[in-house]
Amino acid sequence: MPRIFDNISEQLQTALIQTLNTAQRADFCVGYFNLRGWRLLQPHIEDWQGDETQRVRLLIGMHRSPQEEIRELFSLTGKGDGLIDNARLVRLKRQIVEEFRQQLMLGAPTNADEQGLRDLARQMREGKLVVKLFLRYPLHAKLYLLHQPHLYSAPIHAYLGSSNLTFSGLSGQGELNTEVTDTDAAAKLAHWFEERWADRGCLDITADLIQVIAESWAREKTLSPYEVYLKMAYHLAQEALAGLSGEFKLPNELTAILFDYQAAAVQIAAHHLNKRGGVLLGDVVGLGKTLMATALARIFQDDYGYETLILCPKNLESMWRKYIADYRLIAHVLPTSKALRQLPELRRYRLIIIDESHNLRNREGQRYGVIRDYIEANESKVILLSATPYNKSYLDLSAQLRLFIPEDRDIGIRPERYIGEIGELEFTRRHQANTRSLAAFEKSEHADDWRDLMRLYLVRRTRSFIIQNYAETDPISRRSFLRLRDGRLSYFPARVPKTIAFPANDQFSRMYSDDVVTWINLLSLPRYGLGQYVSEKAAKGADADEKRLLENLSRAGERLMGFSRTNLFKRLESSGASFLQSIDRHILRNSVYLYAIENDLPLPIGTLDADAIDPSAEDEDEDSILTAEDVDENGADAAQVEQGDTTRSAYQRRAQTAYELFSGGYKRRFKWLRPTLFSAALKTKLREDSDQLLEVLRLCGTWDAASDTKLNALHDLIARQHAGEKVLIFSQFADTVRYLEEQLAARGVRGLSAVTGSSDDPTAPAWRFSPVSSGANVAPEDELRVLIATDVLSEGQNLQDAAIVINYDLPWAIIRLSQRAGRVDRIGQQAERILCYSFLPADGVEQIIRLRARVRQRLAENSEVVGSDEQFFDDDQLAAQLRDLYTEKSGILDFEADTEVDLASYAYQIWANATRTDPALAKKIADLPDVVYSTRRYVGSVQRPQGVLTYMKTADGTDSLAWLDADGNSVTQSQYAILRAAECPPDTPALERHPNHHDLVLQAVALMRRGDYNVGGQLGGRTSARRRAYERLKDYIERLKQEAPLFVTQDLERAVDDLYRYPLRSTARDSINRQIKAGVSNEDLAKLVVALRAEDRLSLIQEDGEANEPCVLCSLGLFDL
Structure with missing residues (x-):
């Protein structure tokens, strides 16, 4: 009776090995051969000679999938004559060898598999194993013949059945095989095998398999670390490479004027825009985003007939109109400030450019909603432009992306x-x-x-990145330059920090005294925290409009208070005149409230939007009674309000006049609330703050411009040290700008103008100041030499006719100094050096550092929220940077985090630089199979230890990288940090693999797949049957584990897991809903769900193993072996 091998009661692997140990040669015919599985049999033929008398002949049949069989069965063209020609034989052979290559790119590497594959290749080279493909017709036989000529009774021992030469076929899964020991039957099987082995349609692939292994991760000759590094860069650069593949062609007239880095950005952005409906061009200041956006719009105009709508700040409207005319763009320009009124009535534009898109970060604002609704209604594609895509919160980024991406869209x-x-x-x-x-x-x-997300939508490069990757170096001057396609050169100037130290005289010292700082820190700022003073009793009787306003007051308070307090100190640093002016206005606004309360008049509530008073977006004083525009329209009344002495009675008179203006012609600018809605504490705190600020005014006295040592130093700088040179002066505040303009003009400075947020046409003075770079025709007598501007209004202008920048005050985020320098350090700058002056007290920066530290402490004590300026750095970072600025440390104004470069551009540049140097690398690296690895020498540190870098592509195609240390602990999953860690020169030698390398790769895969369930495991709304059943049963299981763990069955846990992973069948949903509405207990609900699952009536399960299988692309060991 022959034995049966089902891999349950008896395993075929055990019998096969026992017989192999006594055999001299073997012939196997299988439908599938797992190369890794050969190591199960490899030791048992190791002693064979490898000639015709001692070898394994392996015949692999060609099988068809069920789909192919059905397709041929019902083919309308017939089955053909069954003949197979040489061309088809070669094609099938190549296809199946490629399948073997793909086989070795599945799963993760192990030490045992690596050694087994190397032994397999060696045994094939030694002739101990010969492999052929049978291609004449589909063959799915499984036959194992073991020749034992020394055994007279059974010279051929055969096993026939269903097992392939795989782990599962030999031992891991249920099969059905039988042993054939009958001499005649075994001889017939051997004859059957010989006929097919000698068939013309049977091709030897032994050498091919040797080559497959030699090129795989199990190769004997290890890849160089540089090749693995390039493979990482190549795969991370796929988005960029797709854009640069020639998918989009640049317009001819723009091709001649775009630098290579600009052309690359446009083509990458075009790919993003076309594929995803939107892109964010985020290059840092001065690299030509406006021109790039214009080129991008022209591509979609020429290719698809799109017309463009340009939404931009009012001060950039003239510039955009010039670009439209110069580059034949069919476009309409609309200032963003007019979008609320005009956009809903505008016709359809298929493409929208939003310049300075970071200003649209308030998703709750009306303007934001109108723009988003227009984009959605017209299905417009969107180009966002911003050198500062986000300030501190990542929500700044998502707010911009939400303009064209619905929050629930699958991205x-x-x-x-x-x-x-x-x-x-x-x-x-x-x-x-x-x-x-x-x-x-x-x-x-x-x-x-967020870096992963922005890879899909962001194109961003920094100045240092462009210099490093696109610039050439002048052999004589050693200066970096870009070469235009017409041969002209554009040099990068050096940014040179300079400090202007001004003496601290009496009036300066009085303002910086401890008393002034203490008084400001002690302010309650009740107008900005009105929500704290609402009378609960009175609020109950408020009408609907009043309740809505009161609710807004509570939400806005902390941010408004934080902004107000920091702004007072910022104005103190900016200019004594501006500081005292702001103190005066603050007292006056308090007095207006006191006047209203004392006369039982409605309180005028100003802006509740903290962004509106953030000096990073607004340069006017939030306490200014009227804007510059109002002053022009109502000069007499405004002057009466804004000027006067500093006694309490004087403020009371001015407050009455101001209130009459507010409640008259300016009534619609405010919201109005009854004073009886607030407690008596509001009046008390208003009076206390006003009294403290009056003390500040009395201590500081009247500001004397003639004795302003900071102003005197500025005048000396522009009138003597840089007489005749163009100078660009920056201040955060419009009041300071107006003060400087007035005082410098009075001192005889000619060719002078100022630009603030209230300027009607800020582009006009910018063109007069920088006519060459702006391409404007300006008469010599109209040209400006000195331009004073705020940060808000310097966006987007080409001011590179100048090479001197003066920071009259210092932003609390030092990065803004770099951005200011970028206004003149733009493409086309001719100067070798950009001189960047910063004003600091002569006795050093420690006074400013102490001042800012005290402000931060006070904000923290009050739980007041600060603006984006203050959130960039902690105190230690800020202090160090201020000291570097004071000592004129080189490079302090080149502040750019390398991580600001979008990863696709960064990875692409690595790839482009490497393949430009060695073109043969392009095909070599692209052809490298997955799972390959290498190891390079690496010393490591506490923060960046030795270990293994693993690059995996997840089941849904997402790139995922992990850095594990030698003990398997996660170091980082930052793709940028890991790519930087992998970086090495081409001649880096490969070290021997660390013994735990493959184990660490497996651990990295587990880390990256942690929590990775079947996509689609969304439980639905809170009232959905699926969610309610899942949450109840999940809690039920947790309680049972504590109280009665024996009742937690595997069936119950699997049913709950199915609830999470898969959608419910409609019948199951109805059953669960009925039971829940009927008040079913958790125990009975559990029984219902388990029963439904047992009958396959619970969930709609769609298993697709191949689609959900991640793959390891490569790994790199970092060790000092």
Whole structure:
């Protein structure tokens, strides 16, 4: 009776090995051969000679999938004559060899598999194993013949059945095989094998398999670390490479004037725009984003007939009209400030450019909503332009992306770091958001998640990146330059920090005294925290409009108070005149409130939007009674309000006049609330603050411009040291700008003008100041030499006719100094050096550092929220940078985080530089199979230890990287940091693999897949049957584990897992809903769900193993072996 091998009671592997140990040669015919599986049999033929008398002949049949069989069965063209020609034989051979190549790119590497594959290749080279493909017709036989000529009774021992030469076929899964020991039957099987082995349609692929292994991760000759580094860069650069593949062609007239880096950005951006409906051009200041956006719009105009709508700040309207005329763009320009009124009535534009898009970060604003609704209604594609895409919060980025991406749209990737941290199950419980949506990313605080997201939408390069990758070096001057396509050169100037130290005289010292700082820090600022003074009793009787306003007051308070306090100190640093003016206005606004309260008149409530008074976006004083525009229209009344002495009675008179103006012609500018809605404490705090500020005015006295040592130093700088040279002066505040303009003009400075947010046409003075770079025709007598401007109004202007920048005051975020320098350090700058002057007290920066530290402490004590300027750096960072600025440290104004470069551009540039140097690398690296690895020498540090870098592509195609240390601990999953860690020169030698390398790769894969459930595991709304059943049963299981763990069955846990992973069948949903409405207990609900699952009536399960299989692309060991 022959034995049966089903891999359950008896395993074929055991019998096969026993017989192999006594055999001299073997013939196998199988339908599938797992190359890794050969190591099960490899030791048992190791002693064979490898000639015809001692070898394994392996015949692999060609099989068809069920789909192919059905297609041929019902083919309308017939089955053909069954003949196979040489061309088809070669084609089939090539196809199947490629399948073997793909086989080795599945899964993760192990030490055992690597050694097994190397032994397999060696045994094939030694002739101990010969492999052929049978291609004449589909063959799916499984036959194992073992020749034992020394055994007279059974010279051929055969096994026939269903097992392939794989782990599962030999031992891991149920099969059906039988042993054939009958001499005649075994001889017939051997004859059958010989006929096919000698068939003309049977091709030897032994050498091909040897080559497949030699090129795989199991190769004997290790890849160089540089090749693995380039493979990482190549795959990370796929988005950029897709854009540069020739998909979009630049207009001819723009091709001649775009630098290579600009042309590359436009083509990459065109790919993003076409594929995803939007792109953010985020190059830093001065690299030509406006021209790039114009070229991008022209591509879509020429290729698709799109017309463009340009939304921009009012001060950039003239510039955009010039670009439209110069580059034949069919476009309409609309100032963003007019969007609320005009956009709803505008006709359809298929493409929209939004310049300075970071200004649209308030998703709750009316203007934002109108723009978003227009884009959605017209299905417009969107080009966002911003050198500062986000200030501090990542929500700044998502707000801009939400203009063209609905929050629930599937964007193809997930916030893997955040989901990995809490698990997808917990994510779904916490958040009502699809894991592959923009809303999901908004829940993440992980920078790497946002970098992954922005890879799809952002094109951003820094000045240093352009210099490093696109610039050439002048052999004589050693200066970096770009070469235009017409041969002209554009040099990059050096940014030279300079400090102007001005003496601190009495009036300066009085303002910086401890008393002044203490008084300001002690201010209650009740007007900005009105929500704290609402009378609960009175509020109950408020009408609907009043209740809505009171609610807004509570939300806005902390931010408004933080802004107001910091602004007072910022104005103190800016100019004594501006500071005292602001103190005066603050007292007056308090007095207006006191006047209203004392006369039972409605209180005028100003802006409740903290962004509107953030000096990074607004240069006017939030306490200014009237704007410069109002002063022009109502000169007499405004002057009466804004001027006067500093006694309490004088402020009371001015307050009455101001209130009459507010409640008269300017009534619609305010919201109005009854004073009886507030407690008596409001009046008390207003009076206390006013009294403290009156003390500040009395201590500081009247400001004397003639004794202003800071102003005197500025005048000396522009009138003596740089007489005749163009000078650009920056201040954060419009009041300071107007003060400087007035005082410098009075001192005889000619060719002078000022630009603030209230200027009617800021572009006109910019063109007069910089006519060459702006391409403007300006008469010599109209040209400006000195331009004073605020930060808000310097965006987008070409001011590179000048090479001297003066920072009259210092932003609290030093990066803004770099951005100011970028206004003149733009493409086309002719000067070798950009001189960047910063004003600091002569006795050093320590006074400013102490002042800012005290302000921060006070803000923290009050839990007041600060603006974007103050959130950039902690005190230690700020102090160090201020000291570097004071000592004129080289490079302080080149402040650019390398991580600001979008990863696709960064990776592409690595690839482009490498393949430009060695063109043969392009094909070599692109052809490298997956799973390959190498190791390079690396010493490491505490923060960046030795370990293994692993690059994996997840089941849904997302790039995921991990850096594990030698003990398997996660170092980082930052793609940028890992790519930087992999960086090495081409001649870097490969070291021997660390013994734990493959184990660490497996751990990295587990880390990257943590919480990675079947996509689609969304439980629905809070009232959905699926969510309610899942949450109840999840809690039920947790309680049972504590109280009665034996009742937690595997069936119950699997049913609950199915509830999470898969959608419910409609019948199951109805059953669960009925039971829940009937008040079913958790125990009975559990029984219902388990029963439904047992009958396959619970969930709609669609398994697709191949589609959900991640793959390891490569890994790099970092060790000092």
